[in-house]
Amino acid sequence: MEIKVTNENRCAEIRLIGELDHHGAKGLMAKIEREIEGLLPLQLVLDFSGVTFMDSSGIAVVLRTKQRMKELGGTVKLRKITAQPKRVFEAAGISRIVEME
């Protein structure tokens, strides 16, 4: 899975591009952690507009990202979630745990 990163005033945005499944989740998590450690953002936005498929592996990535940001005193929110990933987040009740726009 590819990512595109923008960063301004310690507000980072990571755009996820492609299919988010178990096959790609480990590599994606490593990329996100590298960006968090390099940029040390206070707020991180995960942009889902480029996600064409997501299963529960995406939930694990989001929860781990939230945990990592919390450890560093920052927050995370999700933006532009497309229809299929939205159904997965809803089935898992993730909106109660992570902010979604």
Added chain:
Amino acid sequence: MRAENYVTLEFLSRSSNEGFARMAAAAFAAQLDPTLDELGDIKTAVSEAVTNAIVHAYPDRIGKIVMKMKILSDNVLELTIRDWGCGIENVQQARQPLFTTGGEERSGMGFTIMESFTDRLTVKSAPMKGTSVTMRKRISQRITSRR
């Protein structure tokens, strides 16, 4: 219930086959004229079942996975994902939301998602023999598209 059509696929428990399996299921289901939401649900449920087989059934080796796709009467799609791996000791516990024996990259939501995205989920498992997950989903019939 007698199958009106079926396809059986056999593949190795390599994670690169997760995408293949869900695309194959979506391609097979296409003949039932599903909506985009229904197709998404089928792909997601298959992805969860196949990932479970890859991660949990064969944790330290590459094994065989068979996916049977059937069309039953009344527009019902039946998908069975079978492995010959280590099996599930306690199926009831495994089906609980957030329960996982997997690593950090697992959420424990696989069975919950399979349940909420299909109409019926049956799990048969025996330790050291393997697991079989069967899901049924009725695809809504769109009157205007059938002549």
